[in-house]
Amino acid sequence: MSQSSLPEGLHRDTLAVRAAAERSQYGENSEALYLTSGYVQPSAQSSADRFAGDEDGFTYGRYGNPTVASFEQRLAAMEGAPACISTASGMSAILMMCMGLLKAGDHVICSHSMFGSTIKLIGTDLAKFGVESTFVSQTDTAAWKAAVKPNTRLLFAETPTNPLTDVCDIQALADIAHNAGALLAVDNCFATPVLQRPMAMGADIVMHSGTKYLDGQGRVMAGALCASEELVTKTFLPVLKSSGMTLAPFNAWVVLKGLETLELRMQAQSAKALELARWLSGHGMVNKVFYPGLASHAQHELAMAQQSGLGGAVLSFEVKASGADQARARAFHVLDSLKVLSLCTNLGDTKTLCTHPASTSHGRLTEDQRQTAGVTQGLVRVAVGLEHPQDVQADIDRGLSTIA
Ligand SMILES: Cc1ncc(COP(=O)(O)O)c(C=O)c1O
Structure with a gap:
């Protein structure tokens, strides 16, 4: 060689x-x-x-x-x-x-x-x-x-x-x-x-x-x-x-x-994640959005300084609900209503992946550990891929707008 x-x-x-x-x-x-x-x-x-x-x-x-x-x-x-x-x-x-x-x-x-x-x-x-x-x-x-x-x-x-x-x-x-x-x-x-x-x-x-x-x-x-x-x-x-x-x-x-394509993907997926985070922040059924690119994020300034001005491609949001049982049912409804995005516990894909962290990535923790980590039953994580932002929003809205 x-x-x-x-x-x-x-x-x-x-x-x-x-x-x-x-x-x-x-x-x-x-x-x-x-x-x-x-x-x-x-x-x-x-x-x-x-x-x-x-x-x-x-x-x-x-x-x-x-x-x-x-x-x-x-x-x-x-x-x-x-x-x-x-x-x-x-x-x-x-x-x-x-x-x-x-x-x-x-x-x-x-x-x-x-x-x-x-x-x-x-x-x-x-x-x-x-x-x-x-x-x-x-x-x-x-x-x-x-x-x-x-x-x-x-x-x-x-x-x-x-x-x-x-x-x-x-x-x-x-x-x-x-x-x-x-x-x-x-x-x-x-x-x-x-x-x-x-x-x-x-x-x-x-x-x-x-x-x-x-x-x-x-x-x-x-x-x-x-x-x-x-x-x-x-x-x-x-x-x-x-x-x-x-x-x-x-x-x-x-x-x-x-x-070889990491730079292009990270820039494109971060831009799409920011757009989705902004849209979710204005949604009537969303309690809170967690995304470093939003000015409302608790460490927004540090994140922007440390992360080359980009928020990354992962965000989480909490559905509005009263009590853990209702929150879990509503989060599940949003995930079960998806027709385009994947219900998949992974991240970093060109396909947008959505998951319920409390029952998957953090499912092996005790309830105490989950609470300390802030991983609530109403939390949905979205690892934003490369689909058109309007299609991503419409797919998430399918569940959010039909919460009973
Ligand atoms: C932040 C973080 N670190 C480490 C890991 C573990 O990586 P792997 O699944 O490749 O073992 C994951 C997996 O989701 C992760 O999200």
């Missing part, structure tokens, strides 16, 4: 289509897909050196693959990160980060309005292995600071959060983490490097669910951690090698190609 040697200082949209575009001897213009689980070694000595990490070269599919490496290098370039390591899903990226950085007795601080599975993984599953955690208010920087303990090793923030789009101050959290001798990791799944580059604001690790916008068309699962060369090669790679959370080459190829 010939190594692509690009000039320094290229812009992100150029890197999205040009970075890590390795070519084989055939000179293919579109990146090749290398489906192989093993690699033939030139000699026994080379094989030994490669397994020992003393010589470059692929050895075994669990450890690395050229297509997977291209995805990692391109994502790192777009995040402005020195290195990247990919995994089979977003959750396995979080697990790899925690297994690499934490041991029994260490302490993690997260927000209590993070993605439901993240709360479960850190608060319940890792607790079984002696990792302590404290969950604080996403937007209360003083609460993050007050939660720091001598054994705090990691602050993990997701901004904007799923599903309420709460935004936290990355720079402020990086300062708190570093003053405590800890690291800051940011889940950049909602914003993507198009809107927000957390490492430029002081974060040490950027985590991605490639399943979402990086793929962008709802096809494959993928995950990644962007970080320093040292963290990637010395802390995370050994976990990958022994745990096998490896990203499949085909999935890597899909997300690699997805990165």
